[in-house]
Amino acid sequence: MTFRTFLRHLREGIKNVFRNGWMSVASVTSIIVSLFILGVFVLLVVNVNSFADEADSQVQISTFLSSNVDDAMRQKVQTAIESMPEVSKVTFVDKTQGLKDLREKLGADGNDLLEGYTDETNPIPDTLKVEVIEPSTVSFVAGKIEDLNKQYSSQPIYKVRYGKGTVEKLFKVTRLIRNIGFAFVAGLALMAMFLISNTIRVTILARRREIGIMKLVGATNAFIRWPFFVEGALIGLLGSAISAALLFTGYQMLENAIGLDVTLNFHLVPLSDIGYLLGGFILLLGVLIGVWGSTMSIRKFLKV
Amino acid sequence: MIEMQDVWKTYPNGTHALQGISVKIDRNEFVYIVGPSGAGKSTFMKLIYREEVPTKGQISVSGFNIGKLKPRKIPYVRRNIGVIFQDFRLLPKLTAYENVAFALEVIEAPKRIIRKRVIEVLDLVGLKNKANRLPAQLSGGEQQRVAIARAIVNNPTVIIADEPTGNLDPETSWEIMQLLDEINFRGTTIVMATHNKDIVNTMRKRVIAIENGNIVRDQPRGEYGYDF
Numbered sequence: 001m002t003f004r005t006f007l008r009h010l011r012e013g014i015k016n017v018f019r020n021g022w023m024s025v026a027s028v029t030s031i032i033v034s035l036f037i038l039g040v041f042v043l044l045v046v047n048v049n050s051f052a053d054e055a056d057s058q059v060q061i062s063t064f065l066s067s068n069v070d071d072a073m074r075q076k077v078q079t080a081i082e083s084m085p086e087v088s089k090v091t092f093v094d095k096t097q098g099l100k101d102l103r104e105k106l107g108a109d110g111n112d113l114l115e116g117y118t119d120e121t122n123p124i125p126d127t128l129k130v131e132v133i134e135p136s137t138v139s140f141v142a143g144k145i146e147d148l149n150k151q152y153s154s155q156p157i158y159k160v161r162y163g164k165g166t167v168e169k170l171f172k173v174t175r176l177i178r179n180i181g182f183a184f185v186a187g188l189a190l191m192a193m194f195l196i197s198n199t200i201r202v203t204i205l206a207r208r209r210e211i212g213i214m215k216l217v218g219a220t221n222a223f224i225r226w227p228f229f230v231e232g233a234l235i236g237l238l239g240s241a242i243s244a245a246l247l248f249t250g251y252q253m254l255e256n257a258i259g260l261d262v263t264l265n266f267h268l269v270p271l272s273d274i275g276y277l278l279g280g281f282i283l284l285l286g287v288l289i290g291v292w293g294s295t296m297s298i299r300k301f302l303k304v
Numbered sequence: 305m306i307e308m309q310d311v312w313k314t315y316p317n318g319t320h321a322l323q324g325i326s327v328k329i330d331r332n333e334f335v336y337i338v339g340p341s342g343a344g345k346s347t348f349m350k351l352i353y354r355e356e357v358p359t360k361g362q363i364s365v366s367g368f369n370i371g372k373l374k375p376r377k378i379p380y381v382r383r384n385i386g387v388i389f390q391d392f393r394l395l396p397k398l399t400a401y402e403n404v405a406f407a408l409e410v411i412e413a414p415k416r417i418i419r420k421r422v423i424e425v426l427d428l429v430g431l432k433n434k435a436n437r438l439p440a441q442l443s444g445g446e447q448q449r450v451a452i453a454r455a456i457v458n459n460p461t462v463i464i465a466d467e468p469t470g471n472l473d474p475e476t477s478w479e480i481m482q483l484l485d486e487i488n489f490r491g492t493t494i495v496m497a498t499h500n501k502d503i504v505n506t507m508r509k510r511v512i513a514i515e516n517g518n519i520v521r522d523q524p525r526g527e528y529g530y531d532f
Contacts, residue, residue: 005412019397213393216353217407217454218383 001222009223013230023202024235031239031289032246035282038188039247042278045181048174050269059162061130061142066158074126077156080148081130086141089131098124125158138162201297204228211301221302225295232294233287240286244279305331305493306352306462311361313347313517321347323517324361329495331461334488336504337497338528339514345497348514349466352495353385354378366461383411386455386463386492390470392447394439400426400450401435407457425453429483445476449483456487463487465496469503481507504528 017024063081065074074092082090093101099122103114117123132141142160149155204211214224248271255268306329313322321344329335337345350356351363354370363370368381394403401422408418426432429449431442439447448468455463465484469477481503488494498504504511504527511526512519521529 002412004415008409209393210395213395214406214410215379216382216387216393217410218379218381218458219410220379223379223410 005223006226009226010230012227013234016227016231017234020206020231023206027235027290028239028242031236031286032243034188034191035240035243035286036247038285039243039278039282041181041184041188042281043247043251043274045178046274046278047269048177048181059132059135059138061132061138061145061160061162063128063130063145063157064125064159064161065128066154066156067125068154069126069156073152073154073156074128076152077148078128080151081128081145084141084144086132086134086137087130088133091129091131093127093129095119095122095124095126098122098127198293201293204294204297204301208301211298215302224302225298228294228298229291232290232292234290236286236288236290236293237283239290240283243286244282247282248275248279305329305333305366306495307362307364308351309362311351311363312359313344313351313356314359320517322351322358325514325517325519327512327519327522329493331493332488332491334485334494334509335496336509336511336526336528337495337514338499338504338511338530339520340530341499343514344517345514346466349464349495349497352462353387353464354381379410383458384460384462386452386460388448388451388455388463388465388468390467392439392444392451392471394447394450394454396439399436399438400431400442400446400453403439403450404453404457407454411458413458421457422453425457426450428456429453443476444472445479448472448476448480452480452483452487456492460492462493462495465494467497467499469498469500474502477503501528501530 063077065077069077078090078092081087096119099114099117099119102124130141130145132138139162142162146157146160149157211224251268251271255271258268306327308325308327311322311325312320314320325348337348339345347356351358351370352365354373358371361371365381366384368377368384370381373381395406398406404422404425405418408421413421423432423435426435429452431446431449431453434442434446439450442450448471452468463484468484469480472480477500484494484496485507508525508527511521511523511528513521513526513529
């Protein structure tokens, strides 16, 4: 194909978009709508994921040590926990610090409750705060830490605590949201594809005659296909660009609104973090859908 | 030029459109194909420009073995054959000029040459001053002239005309016939299916009559031979 012919296909493709007037508008609109819904769901899933991740990462295992544990023993236990492959971080919080943390956490309400406790009479045990790499392993790691008591006759571990039940429930919920979200997004993408291929098929049906004439004057299949290809890509690009613009504007507005409300203990994943990826994904998908739709629809008309 | 050897065509529904036709048409001939409706005339024409493939037998058109042609090669054979129909088959959204230019764009001719050649043929068919009209803005005869211009623009060796005057009044029909005659005179083979008794009997050419899928008559300067 010469460069001039390529330009001709490009020009014809663009002309066709305008020539088909309302059909093009219909195709573009269906791409806008499908990709917009798709985008909303992707954003929802991304935010739920990030929220879930945040919640996950707050899950800690508190390992309370028995009161008879000395520094050397404590060091041994800490090393043992640190050496577990699932564990990412172990922090030692001594009883003094523990009392201080509790006072801070309870604030004014706790003044009465904690009154009279001094460093000498501190009821809080020394604690090892354990963070794990993969939140879902929490209960398994907790069990392993409890088992450490079997190694040492002094029973250095008094108690192991984590948000039992709550954690498992949280994981179940986040996993469900992720799975449903992805299934939904996949389904919508498929639906958008069929919708668009159908719209383009109608456009092509209207030009059946035109294609027949092209073949009669000796046009090759590639020559006939190219302008439709360009047309599909253009419609896809146009629809996805508008869709992305709408989506991002809306998201930005939502982000600002939530950011202004200081009482909300929640923030959206910033647009700058996901914008390029999501925008690229939407544009790519739009073009692919358009091209796929036009190529699929024209195929059977070329067998004249 | 065009040669058929024992050509059979059976459609999937069981119709035997052609039953063992053998014929030879030489370069520069002008041939009328006549016969009742449904006798196989259209199939005969379609086989030449490879819209249909023979069930049996051999067809060669300007050296190409049409029956055994790879689909990829079909466009290149068609560039050598101009086709004209009763219903003109112009692209409705393109002007007369663009319709004719289209046949050259397809073969990727340079723009300069397209311009020159399109104006040349539009002049030949007498439509140079209506080049920028859309088909809807032209009369039936004028539309057929555009179709003829498109058929001859890349100098085909053969023109296949399937009832080119079928939709036109007698006077316009004669103008179209004179145009085809002139194109034939300039060296293009013409195969024309027709129901027009007056034309066949007045402008005497070779006549091939097809009935029930067989050639029943082949006369050098023949007559129409039917009463309809």
